[in-house]
Amino acid sequence: MQEPLRVGIAGLGTVGASVVRMLRTNSASIALKAGRPVEVVAVSARDRARDRGFRLEGIEWFDDPVALAHSNAIDLFVELIGGEDGVARASVRAALGSGRSVVTANKALLAAHGLELAGLAERGGGTLSFEAAVAGGIPVVKTLREALAGNRIDRVYGILNGTCNYILTRMEAEGLTFGACLKAAQELGYAEADPTFDVEGWDTAHKLAILTSVAFGTEIDRESIFVEGIASIEPEDIAAADELGYRIKLLGIAQRTETGIEQRVHPAMVPKDSDIARIAGVTNAVAVEGDFVGCVVLSGPGAGGHATASAVVGDILDVARGLRVAPLGRPIAALEPYVRAQMRTHEGGYYLRLRVPDRPGAFAAIAQRMADHNISLDSIVQRNRPPSSAPRHLCDQAQPVTIITHETTERAIRSALGQIEADGVVVGRAQLIRIENL
Amino acid sequence: MQEPLRVGIAGLGTVGASVVRMLRTNSASIALKAGRPVEVVAVSARDRARDRGFRLEGIEWFDDPVALAHSNAIDLFVELIGGEDGVARASVRAALGSGRSVVTANKALLAAHGLELAGLAERGGGTLSFEAAVAGGIPVVKTLREALAGNRIDRVYGILNGTCNYILTRMEAEGLTFGACLKAAQELGYAEADPTFDVEGWDTAHKLAILTSVAFGTEIDRESIFVEGIASIEPEDIAAADELGYRIKLLGIAQRTETGIEQRVHPAMVPKDSDIARIAGVTNAVAVEGDFVGCVVLSGPGAGGHATASAVVGDILDVARGLRVAPLGRPIAALEPYVRAQMRTHEGGYYLRLRVPDRPGAFAAIAQRMADHNISLDSIVQRNRPPSSAPRHLCDQAQPVTIITHETTERAIRSALGQIEADGVVVGRAQLIRIENL
Structure with missing residues (x-):
């Protein structure tokens, strides 16, 4: 000894x-x-x-x-x-x-x-x-840095913030608003008094910046992460996702593309039968896709004193055993500069929810703008609200329209949306949620 | 360099x-x-x-x-x-x-x-x-030996054989027999021409023996594993599990008990909403329960040249980096002898399917034998077969009876079953599947 x-x-x-x-x-x-x-x-x-x-x-x-x-x-x-x-x-x-x-x-x-x-x-x-x-008790750093180190990693993504996942899980299970679920999370100690860091996606972004470096051998660059939080998600988005066979999760995603590495944190619609969709409550999960291993998924407690201690003590044991691995998986000099894939070149399907005044031609105008941008639509659905006896203004008369696109680019969808808004055929802010086919 | x-x-x-x-x-x-x-x-x-x-x-x-x-x-x-x-x-x-x-x-x-x-x-x-x-591309050995090494491990279990999981997944999805699904697995190259080693549970047992040693710090003892395969699973068991909210999976389980460490491989009914139940097809998954970390689940490809190569190359990289960990996590002299928990002391719920001739008192006799052994029943259901116009013999007249017990011991259920069979109130072989509340 x-x-x-x-x-x-x-x-x-x-x-x-x-x-x-x-x-x-x-x-x-x-x-x-x-x-x-x-x-x-x-x-x-x-x-x-x-x-x-x-x-x-x-x-x-x-x-x-x-x-x-x-x-x-x-x-x-x-x-x-x-x-x-x-x-x-x-x-x-x-x-x-x-x-x-x-x-x-x-x-x-x-x-x-x-x-x-x-x-x-x-x-x-x-x-x-x-x-x-990163991800509390889940050994994702060791897995990337050592176990899967022989692979070229193509994508890493996951649920890295238990607070957000708890809120989204409850919104779905109980049909509640974001605000109500945030309050519940705070009462249970799952969310801070000031929840901004968690719900705006920054906590996830910090963890993703670390994972990206270890996975891709690039310098850490948290400033280049595209970040959107979950505060804008409404019960009708959750309900629409459910009908379409999706669930909404806040994901951190780092992905190799032709123009660089995408790092993005945003709510995403993921197929209900995907591994990530099944992660409920405060649990975290990370999926790693490598050229030889295929996809490995790790899930478990992402926070909490005991689970986090497990990871700290695992690291302490490595030191006690004399294991030496470069902190970011390779020597500093061997890290590549992080080359950011611009968000506008992101490719994927999109969910849009617009409020459209009930007047002739609005549907056609929207569909035309999509066509102008070569965006093909999977569906466009007007969800009529139940008639109300209360007095109705123009704004009240707007009907929610849900659009699902086939694969397109962020640039195209943003441009189309901008023109639709300029056309005056929608009321208020459009909701946009990216679809991830995991 | x-x-x-x-x-x-x-x-x-x-x-x-x-x-x-x-x-x-x-x-x-x-x-x-x-x-x-x-x-x-x-x-x-x-x-x-x-x-x-x-x-x-x-x-x-x-x-x-x-x-x-x-x-x-x-x-x-x-x-x-x-x-x-x-x-x-x-x-x-x-x-x-x-x-x-x-x-x-x-x-x-x-x-x-x-x-x-x-x-x-x-x-x-x-x-x-x-x-x-163990488990192909999934880094479970490193996770147990290094990442979670600070924990006292209480249970390790998982789906360690893709062939069996593929067969069970197809039996459930398509209502087919074991034989038909085995044949399909063979045609797809998922099962060997002689599938005994896989479907009888031996492949899972070998992997479990290794995991047990690394998880519990005990000497490897594959001879002490209780092993049952999946060849006896019938479509009606799959259907009954489905109705009851379970799925049938071939699990390898190593579990700390008061009398020693249980090592068992057998088909198990697991709740549909458990992590393990969701593992479909040839995918493998391992859950590790530690005193501080709670439960971590790893899933991914359990076989295949590329995924297995990923694990081999990960190990090669460890050697290249000069990482040195005792093969079984601690020096040989520090391993404890494996103390086997006898299967008869195993505690859990049970699913039984009996064929009972349609005659007065059979139900009562069965229930009485259960009561004699202090086994309390969650349900006892007779599933009537549709009437047939073909001539019926005694054996044909037997109706399937499905019993779900509350928690009891293997000894009690085996003894009760033995007496029920001796009483002559059942026909043929009883089906017994353990329920795991994961």
């Missing part, structure tokens, strides 16, 4: 506390698997007095995580502070700079500074692991 | 040829990821002249795989011969004994001799990798 691996943990929130608990609960088997004991010897957190359900006796306390990262008392620095800058970044830089290995669950940090940090690890001689930063 | 990893491949069938093709097709990215080129420098196969779609020029040929395994021209020996003994075993022993690393896709070899071979690797200083031996 070798010397213990001495671990310092910065951040003792839900995940940090779970990591300490996991390392203690399963210490015997972890030592056998690692070939050496794994010991938490130092921690840093905001509040020393807080009751975390375990004792800090025998563990060195640091008020300053950067000081912990510099400490010679530790071999491995575990960053669970969060945030893309500030002490999280400073402490990770300090640890890597001093040659220590780092395990982090911090997706924002990786998405913003992953390339810099991977370079620091490479030069310092430590490792940088971040399985917990 | 370091020296190339020199690979010798024994066995150039479908998988072997795909491995050569994959290493060539993706050689540039593989070299970047591995930090060194990966080169096939020597091969051994039965027929040198056979056209495999690629040239063997510049590759050293060995008629004898054992000689290849001993050759100083290679760093890594890839065994794709198959079979639990003979040259496969001899060559793997030779390679490990001479300190070389081994990658193999040979489940039978591992299930029979994994412990011995892991010991040889440990003593020789090489590694032994076998991702491709």
Whole structure:
């Protein structure tokens, strides 16, 4: 049995506390698997007095995580502070700079500074692991970086945000509005008081930026991601999807195309019988398509202290075992610059929902604009609303029209929609949801 | 860039040829990821002249795989011969004994001799990798051995045989018999001319034996697996499962119990909305339940040259990168002896289908025997056959009775069934299918 691996943990929130608990609960088997004991010897957190359900006796306390990262008392620095800058970044830089290995669950940090940090690890001689930063307990980083590394990856996509999937699942199951389901998610602790980061798609985008780099061997580029959230999804979209054999999911998709790599986050209509459509509630799932393996799907808990701790401890075990893989799967110098496929060249089917005043010729005008752009239609359906006894204005008289297109380009559909709006044959904002034939 | 990893491949069938093709097709990215080129420098196969779609020029040929395994021209020996003994075993022993690393896709070899071979690797200083031996392209060995290694695993189960899942999927979709679907599977190349190994559950058992060891840290023990195949499943069982909200799947299950670890392979009724129930056709899936991670499900192609090659090449990349993990996740000396949970103590619900002659008291006699064994029934249903104009014998007059029990033990249900048969209130063989509430 070798010397213990001495671990310092910065951040003792839900995940940090779970990591300490996991390392203690399963210490015997972890030592056998690692070939050496794994010991938490130092921690840093905001509040020393807080009751975390375990004792800090025998563990060195640091008020300053950067000081912990510099400490010679530790071999491995575990960053669970969060945030893309500030002490999280400073402490990770300090640890890597001093040659220590780092395990982090911090997706924002990786998405913003992953390339810099991977370079620091490479030069310092430590490792940088971040399985917990993407899809919680699901081992997708290891799968891409190691298990499927022989493949040329053509597409990676998935449900990477449990909050959004919970909201969409409930909207579908109960016919509720986005707002009502968001409120329920907040009451259950599945959504933050300020849910913007989740529901606007940014959380998914950060995770996707990391996956893209590891999957395609490109530099991380979170700025080039096309991002749309789920706040605009209405019960009638969910109902229409259902009738058409689809479900609406917020997907993060990275896909090799002729002009570069698409990275996009948006609500998508996916066939009900696809693997991704079946993922309900807060569960996450990632599908990986490789030239030899075909499609592998991983699903499981994407968040939560215990599941995230499982990923952190898996990374810690790699360090304890002495496994060394380049953080992004290949040396920094071997990463290719990320070449963005422009969203306007995206190809796919589209679902549109328009509100069309009930007057002769409106249908024909819309169909003509689609034809002008070479967009062929799978269906165009007017859904009549039940008659109401209340007084009706022009706006009330508008009927929802649902259009499903065959494959076309984002450029064509956007241009057609712009002209339809300019023609004045629709009222208010058009709804557009991309169809993914997974 | 370091020296190339020199690979010798024994066995150039479908998988072997795909491995050569994959290493060539993706050689540039593989070299970047591995930090060194990966080169096939020597091969051994039965027929040198056979056209495999690629040239063997510049590759050293060995008629004898054992000689290849001993050759100083290679760093890594890839065994794709198959079979639990003979040259496969001899060559793997030779390679490990001479300190070389081994990658193999040979489940039978591992299930029979994994412990011995892991010991040889440990003593020789090489590694032994076998991702491709279980569930083809799905990285379940790496996931258990590394990513989820911090967890205490409580249950691993899955669909590990694509042939059986294809047959069961078709039986359900088309209402066909086992025999008809087996024939279709054979015509499509999904089943061997002699399908015994697959449909009797042995293939699943071999894979399960390997998974159990890696998941639970126990010595491989394929002899202790309870195995039942799918040949006895009839369309009326599939139909009854459907009505009850279940699907029938051939599962391999390893589960921690109070008396030891259950290893069992048998057809099981699983709830239609479970992850496993949704796996259709030749696809494989494995679910892993850990104390911290909860449940992670991996699914994908379980067979086929290309998908299996993906797993083999993933293992080769690990060797090229210098990753070293004990073959069974921990040193041989740290493996625990496998303690078998006896099948008679298995607890669960049961589906029974009996043929009961249409005479007064039969129902009551059956129900009484169940009550005698403290088995409470969820339902007992007599399915009347449509009247026939043909002459009826006693046997024809027997009506199928379907019973669903609440949770009980294998011992109780077996004893009750034995007595019911002794009572003479049933005709022919009773069908028994375990219910898994996944």
